[in-house]
Every structure is written in C-alpha cells, then in structure tokens.
Amino acid sequence: MANIYDYLEWRGDVTFDMRPFNDVDNLVLSILVYLDFSGVVPSEDQGGSVSLGDACKSLLQKGGGDVAPFVRSVTGMDTQLVRLAAESQRFGDVRLSAYADIVDPARALQFAAIQYDLPHAGTYVAFRGTDSTLVGWRENLMISFRITAAQEEAARYLERAIIRADAPEHEASIMVGGHSKGANLAEYAAASCSDHLRQRVTCVYSNDGPGMAPEVMPQSTRQILKDKLRLIVPVYSVIGMIFARTDEKRMVVASTASGIDQHDMATWQVRRDGMQEVDELSPDCQRLNKSLAAWVDGIPLDERERVTNEVFDALQAGGASTFNQVGATPEAMQQVVRALGTTDERTRKLAIDLIQRTIDSSVGAMRNATKHAFEDAVGRLLGARPQRVGVVPTRRGRPKIKVYIES
Numbered sequence: 001m002a003n004i005y006d007y008l009e010w011r012g013d014v015t016f017d018m019r020p021f022n023d024v025d026n027l028v029l030s031i032l033v034y035l036d037f038s039g040v041v042p043s044e045d046q047g048g049s050v051s052l053g054d055a056c057k058s059l060l061q062k063g064g065g066d067v068a069p070f071v072r073s074v075t076g077m078d079t080q081l082v083r084l085a086a087e088s089q090r091f092g093d094v095r096l097s098a099y100a101d102i103v104d105p106a107r108a109l110q111f112a113a114i115q116y117d118l119p120h121a122g123t124y125v126a127f128r129g130t131d132s133t134l135v136g137w138r139e140n141l142m143i144s145f146r147i148t149a150a151q152e153e154a155a156r157y158l159e160r161a162i163i164r165a166d167a168p169e170h171e172a173s174i175m176v177g178g179h180s181k182g183a184n185l186a187e188y189a190a191a192s193c194s195d196h197l198r199q200r201v202t203c204v205y206s207n208d209g210p211g212m213a214p215e216v217m218p219q220s221t222r223q224i225l226k227d228k229l230r231l232i233v234p235v236y237s238v239i240g241m242i243f244a245r246t247d248e249k250r251m252v253v254a255s256t257a258s259g260i261d262q263h264d265m266a267t268w269q270v271r272r273d274g275m276q277e278v279d280e281l282s283p284d285c286q287r288l289n290k291s292l293a294a295w296v297d298g299i300p301l302d303e304r305e306r307v308t309n310e311v312f313d314a315l316q317a318g319g320a321s322t323f324n325q326v327g328a329t330p331e332a333m334q335q336v337v338r339a340l341g342t343t344d345e346r347t348r349k350l351a352i353d354l355i356q357r358t359i360d361s362s363v364g365a366m367r368n369a370t371k372h373a374f375e376d377a378v379g380r381l382l383g384a385r386p387q388r389v390g391v392v393p394t395r396r397g398r399p400k401i402k403v404y405i406e407s
C-alpha cells in the first residue's frame with residue numbers, strides 16, 4: 001500500500017505541465033503548511049517569494065538536518081517527506097509567499113496560512129490545521145457556537161490572495177485547502193468571500209476537517225460552493241465528520257493506521273494520480289460519530305460557550321500553553337485539578353478525555369515526574385472511591401492515560 005512518500009518518489013520527476021494537479025498534490029501542500037516558515041518565507045507585508053526547495057533547505061540548515069523543530073502538528077511529517085518534496089521537479093520550484101502565523105490567546109486565535117504558486121497549475125492557498133496549543137484546541141470547540149477569529153482571518157486572507165493572483169505572473173486557477181481545522185478555514189473562507197472573487201476559485205479541498213454547526217451557519221458550505229467543494233476523509237474519520245451533513249458527497253480513502261490515528265494524512269493510501277478509495281466509513285467509526293453528534297446536540301447553543309471556556313480555562317490554570325505542558329509538574333496538575341473542581345461533571349469528563357487523547361510520547365517523562373500527583377489529583381476529582389491512574393501503550397506504541405476504578 002502506497003502513501004504520499006511513495007507518491008513523491010513516483011511523481012517527483014513529473015512536472016505539472018506533464019501531469020495536471022490532483023488530489024494527492026493537495027495532500028502534499030496541505031501537510032507542508034504545518035511547517036513553521038517564519039523568517040524563511042516572506043510575509044504579505046514583505047512581499048516576494050521563495051521556492052519550496054530553497055525554503056526547505058533553509059529549515060534543514062537551521063535544524064541541523066532535522067525539520068522536527070519546525071513541525072507544528074501531530075502529523076507524521078518528517079525530514080524524509082520534506083526532502084522528497086523539496087528535491088522533486090514537481091514541487092521544488094513551487095513559489096511560496098504571503099506566510100502568516102498568528103497566535104493570540106486574548107482573541108483565542110491560532111491562524112497560519114501560505115500561498116503556493118505552482119508552475120503551470122495555478123495558485124493553491126493552504127490553511128494550517130490545529131497545532132498543539134491550547135488556544136488552537138479551544139478554537140476547535142468554539143466552532144460549535146460561533147464564527148471564530150481564525151475563520152474571519154481566513155476569509156480576509158483568501159480575498160487578498162485572490163486579488164494577488166490577478167497579477168499577470170500568476171495562473172488563473174485558484175485552489176484552496178487544508179487539513180483538520182485548516183480544512184474548516186478553507187471551506188469557510190471560500191464560502192464567505194464575495195461572489196465575484198469566489199468565481200475565481202476552482203476547487204476547495206477539505207481534508208478530514210470539521211464542518212460548520214448548522215446553528216451558526218444555516219446555509220451549508222456545500223450549498224454555496226457546490227461541486228467546487230471536495231471533501232476527503234479516511235475510513236475512520238471522527239474530526240472530519242463533526243457537523244457533517246448527511247447528504248454531502250465525500251471521498252472515503254484507505255489508511256494504514258487504526259482508529260483516530262487515521263486523521264494523519266501521511267497514513268492515507270494513494271495511487272499514482274489519485275486516492276485509494278473505499279466504499280464507506282468503518283462501522284465502528286459510524287457508531288462513534290453518532291454518539292459524538294448526540295453529545296453535541298445535547299448541549300444547547302447557549303451552553304456550548306460556557307462548557308468550552310470552563311474546560312480550557314481549567315487546562316490553562318497551571319500556566320500551560322500546550323497539552324504537553326498541562327501535566328508538566330505536580331504543581332501545574334494540582335492547579336488544573338483545582339480549577340476543574342469548580343466545574344460540573346460534564347466539563348470535568350470532557351477535560352480529562354481531551355488530555356488523554358492528545359498527550360503524546362512526552363507522557364513517558366510525566367510517568368516518572370508526576371505520576372503520584374496525577375493519581376492523587378484525578379482520584380479526588382473523580383470521586384471518593386480508591387483509584388489508580390496508569391499509562392499504558394497502545395498497539396501503535398503511543399501512551400494512553402487510563403483510570404482504574406478499584407472496589
């Protein structure tokens with residue numbers, strides 16, 4: 001089974017004038033926007049552009065041959081993928097410009113975007129998905145009750161990009177896309193820009209991104225964008241099915257991962273000119289999505305904001321700015337638990353579930369440094385019965401926090 005690494009080796013020497021842009025090219029550009037190109041790719045105010053090959057070489061030099069310090073996601077992107085793309089004839093000469101990267105906790109804003117100008121293939125505007133910051137994850141829940149600052153920022157950015165693409169040196173075709181929250185930003189931006197600018201957009205790629213809450217945006221992006229909207233999800237899609245409209249057409253693709261790990265685009269299966277499609281979502285995934293939809297529907301619109309703020313105010317109570325920092329010290333965890341103690345049961349359960357699902361391999365250090373404090377804190381939080389908390393490996397080797405209830 002092949003993935004985008006294989007695709008870059010197969011198609012690396014095939015330029016866009018030889019083979020047109022396809023769905024897999026969209027994956028490559030949507031994953032590369034997770035790189036922090038600060039100081040490498042010019043901003044909108046600076047103007048100018050740099051080739052993908054040169055930009056990636058600069059990052060590799062800054063990182064001592066490793067791009068890991070510049071990856072702003074939980075995707076499987078690594079140095080090999082970046083090298084393959086940068087050294088290929090297909091992507092190496094793509095011009096990168098108008099890089100934006102904003103994190104503003106005061107506005108609950110995490111936003112990043114880039115403009116790719118493709119030789120003989122038009123322009124692709126990519127929005128970055130959620131990074132590891134608590135600000136970014138707060139935004140993920142905020143789409144359930146309001147238009148977010150990132151969505152508004154994306155709409156303004158896309159309008160400026162379309163206007164820039166009117167310049168003689170750019171091709172006519174304008175594509176928009178992203179992954180996860182970045183896909184939601186792409187959908188919202190394209191659906192929200194003015195009619196005459198939207199006419200310039202030929203395709204909007206949503207790669208496993210959440211939709212819009214109908215209470216917030218009654219007219220779906222599909223109704224506005226019609227056949228321009230291309231929804232792509234893995235066979236086990238959770239994030240990409242949040243606020244999904246049942247009548248929407250979407251492409252379901254195979255993945256080498258299991259469960260929610262299929263959200264990682266690097267695990268999606270591809271062919272030489274497209275995706276490896278399957279008939280439908282897995283039965284287990286369909287059951288989970290029904291449960292999640294029922295959970296969201298069970299919270300009135302005017303309550304969603306309160307629950308979201310309580311969860312993330314508590315997670316940040318110990319001074320953390322990312323999920324990995326929530327349990328960095330016993331003192332920080334105690335602050336989080338103390339803040340959660342003033343919330344209702346639904347909020348506490350959501351907060352614990354978020355920590356469990358998003359903590360990565362750094363939990364190994366937490367096992368030694370904060371295990372006893374975490375056990376004691378969660379024990380008091382969940383009730384009076386004796387309890388213990390363990391860190392257990394999954395089949396993919398990723399640790400998982402598990403609470404054991406003992407009689």
